[in-house]
Amino acid sequence: MTTVTYTVPAISCGHCTHTIETEVGELQGVQAVKADEATKKS
Ligand SMILES: [Cu+2]
Numbered sequence: 001m002t003t004v005t006y007t008v009p010a011i012s013c014g015h016c017t018h019t020i021e022t023e024v025g026e027l028q029g030v031q032a033v034k035a036d037e038a039t040k041k042s
Contacts, residue, residue: 001031011040 011017017035020042025033035042 006042008035008040008042011035011037011042013037017042 008016008020011020014037017037020035021033024030024035024042033042
């Protein structure tokens with residue numbers, strides 16, 4: 001399994017992380033998504 005970390009400065013609240021996890025999780029080949037509001041990484 002490959003892990004990739006992205007920095008997403010636009011994350012400003014828990015709703016943003018939820019949106020990212022939902023949308024990225026629908027992409028083909030993505031097994032798990034975790035977005036973090038505090039570090040702005042996903
Ligand atoms: Cu937000």
